[in-house]
Amino acid sequence: xxxxxxxxxxxxxxxxxxxxxxxxxxxxxxxxxxxxxxxxxxxxxxxxxxxxxxxxxxxxxxxxxxxxxxxxxxxxxxxxxxxxxxxxxxxxxxx
Numbered sequence: 001x002x003x004x005x006x007x008x009x010x011x012x013x014x015x016x017x018x019x020x021x022x023x024x025x026x027x028x029x030x031x032x033x034x035x036x037x038x039x040x041x042x043x044x045x046x047x048x049x050x051x052x053x054x055x056x057x058x059x060x061x062x063x064x065x066x067x068x069x070x071x072x073x074x075x076x077x078x079x080x081x082x083x084x085x086x087x088x089x090x091x092x093x094x095x
Contacts, residue, residue, distance in 0.1 A: 010035060018082040023060045027080055031062045039078035049088050059083055 005013050010033045017026040030038050039062070045051050060083060063075040 005029060005033075007033060014038060018080070021083075021086065023080055023083045026082070027060055027062045027078075030078075030080070031064065038082075039080055040084070042077045042079065045079050045084055049084055051084070051088055055088070059087065 003009070003013065010029055014026050014029050014035065017023075017029070026038070029035065040048070042056065042061075045056060045059075056079075059079050061077045061079045063077055066073045066076050
């Protein structure tokens with residue numbers, strides 16, 4: 001059953017998609033509804049998670065206009081925090 005997504009339930013849908021590791025669907029909703037605090041910039045990924053350029057190529061991203069230098073710079077690449085954590089944070093196993 002397909003759920004109609006609107007502003008009221010978009011957070012629930014994003015959470016559902018990320019729990020199922022449907023990264024592209026999550027990013028599409030984030031871009032469509034301009035949801036904040038779910039993504040980070042390329043520079044933040046490199047600094048906070050210490051991810052190399054080569055490793056970043058395996059991540060999904062969306063491009064949005066740069067709000068600070070829109071006339072002279074390339075679009076910003078935004079990466080899904082949940083996907084980064086899934087890919088690069090060590091998993092702990094219970095003994």
